[in-house]
Amino acid sequence: MFQRRVPLVRLLGFEIRFDLTWLIVVALIVWTLSAGYFPAAYADLPASTYFWMGIVGAAGLFTSIVLHELAHSVVGRRLGMDIHGITLFAFGGAAELSEEPATPRVEFLMAIAGPLMSIALAALFYLLGLALAAAEVAEPMVTVLGYLSAINVLLVVFNLLPAFPLDGGRVLRAALWAWRGDVDWATRIASMVGGAFGLGLMLLGVLAALRGNLLGGVWWLLIGLFIRATAAASYQRLRMHHMLAGISIRRLMRDQPIVIAPAASAAELVEDYLLGRSLKRVPVVEDGRYLGHVGVEEVKALTPQERSQRLVRDIMVPAEPDNIIALEAAAADALAQMQRTGHGRLYVVDGTRLAGVLTLGDLLKYLSVAAELQGNARGPGGMRGHAGSGAG
Ligand SMILES: [Zn+2]
Numbered sequence: 001m002f003q004r005r006v007p008l009v010r011l012l013g014f015e016i017r018f019d020l021t022w023l024i025v026v027a028l029i030v031w032t033l034s035a036g037y038f039p040a041a042y043a044d045l046p047a048s049t050y051f052w053m054g055i056v057g058a059a060g061l062f063t064s065i066v067l068h069e070l071a072h073s074v075v076g077r078r079l080g081m082d083i084h085g086i087t088l089f090a091f092g093g094a095a096e097l098s099e100e101p102a103t104p105r106v107e108f109l110m111a112i113a114g115p116l117m118s119i120a121l122a123a124l125f126y127l128l129g130l131a132l133a134a135a136e137v138a139e140p141m142v143t144v145l146g147y148l149s150a151i152n153v154l155l156v157v158f159n160l161l162p163a164f165p166l167d168g169g170r171v172l173r174a175a176l177w178a179w180r181g182d183v184d185w186a187t188r189i190a191s192m193v194g195g196a197f198g199l200g201l202m203l204l205g206v207l208a209a210l211r212g213n214l215l216g217g218v219w220w221l222l223i224g225l226f227i228r229a230t231a232a233a234s235y236q237r238l239r240m241h242h243m244l245a246g247i248s249i250r251r252l253m254r255d256q257p258i259v260i261a262p263a264a265s266a267a268e269l270v271e272d273y274l275l276g277r278s279l280k281r282v283p284v285v286e287d288g289r290y291l292g293h294v295g296v297e298e299v300k301a302l303t304p305q306e307r308s309q310r311l312v313r314d315i316m317v318p319a320e321p322d323n324i325i326a327l328e329a330a331a332a333d334a335l336a337q338m339q340r341t342g343h344g345r346l347y348v349v350d351g352t353r354l355a356g357v358l359t360l361g362d363l364l365k366y367l368s369v370a371a372e373l374q375g376n377a378r379g380p381g382g383m384r385g386h387a388g389s390g391a392g
Contacts, residue, residue, distance in 0.1 A: 014073050015085035022088045030054040042143040060148040064121050069095045071117035076110045104178035111170035115156045122152035163197035164190035165230045187238050194231030198224045243370045244332040253348045253356035259285040262313035284316045290354035292316040327355045
């Protein structure tokens with residue numbers, strides 16, 4: 001889902017990064033606060049003061065969201081979950097999991113940690129505001145703190161709506177899961193509620209836009225769309241992992257792939273491999289050992305003269321943990337790795353020896369056949385079209 005993530009800072013061992021969509025939203029929030037919200041809440045201040053209030057307000061909101069996600073992440077890590085980091089994007093933040101929680105208890109504790117943190121922050125900002133007001137200092141800051149307290153309450157209310165994948169939806173799923181012991185069923189119900197809720201938000205957005213609140217309306221419409229897509233993708237992802245359970249990579253990979261030697265020239269690569277066999281990427285192998293891969297992307301950066309002079313060794317992308325997977329790994333792990341790294345093609349290694357290549361396409365082909373054999377009886381209608389949406 002997140003393609004252009006920029007690392008920002010490391011906190012408590014978690015990498016905090018942001019998606020470029022977040023920057024647009026930060027600018028929008030500063031503008032809305034300094035041009036609309038704060039002048040309405042506290043009149044007759046100079047424009048520069050409103051601007052600074054907007055900056056401080058946006059920074060406080062940003063910090064609140066990071067702390068909310070950190071609470072999820074710290075509790076998750078303590079309970080043994082593997083968390084890759086926190087991404088901030090247009091509609092808030094997300095702690096990234098590479099696996100589903102193992103038990104309803106883990107799911108519940110992890111889900112509730114974020115809203116509890118936001119409640120604590122709301123109280124903290126409220127008390128700070130009271131203290132500043134009593135001391136009669138920095139009065140514009142009292143307004144900013146009031147805003148931050150209110151926005152944290154709003155975050156709690158919104159996130160606790162029982163709509164998966166929001167925190168409240170995760171609590172709902174944990175409860176259903178604990179009740180019947182069937183995570184598949186619990187996810188399906190929670191996702192359906194999430195989808196319905198997303199649709200409701202979209203309708204509210206359209207109504208608001210028709211009544212003249214265009215910006216707010218479009219915003220709710222987008223959030224509704226986002227929740228619907230995420231609810232469908234979360235359910236689909238779970239279903240995919242279940243269908244891949246117990247399937248080994250060995251069964252789905254292509255063995256004996258066409259390989260190129262590191263001493264080959266870039267010109268040979270183009271003529272004999274890329275054009276000659278219609279390949280986009282070729283693994284680089286020497287004495288059976290996997291060294292890296294090379295393809296259209298690397299060649300495109302070269303001038304015609306460089307193509308005749310450079311060797312594959314010089315231009316290849318060297319092997320790195322994100323690109324390779326062990327032959328003994330499970331297919332579900334391969335899918336999780338593709339989802340996490342955005343690499344749709346993994347080189348399967350047996351020690352250092354290249355054993356084969358596994359692509360997202362190979363996994364999806366298997367999944368579509370398996371889903372067809374299962375019939376659609378167990379899944380809600382219309383979700384099959386989203387099979388790839390969890391892979392971005
Ligand atoms: Zn949360």
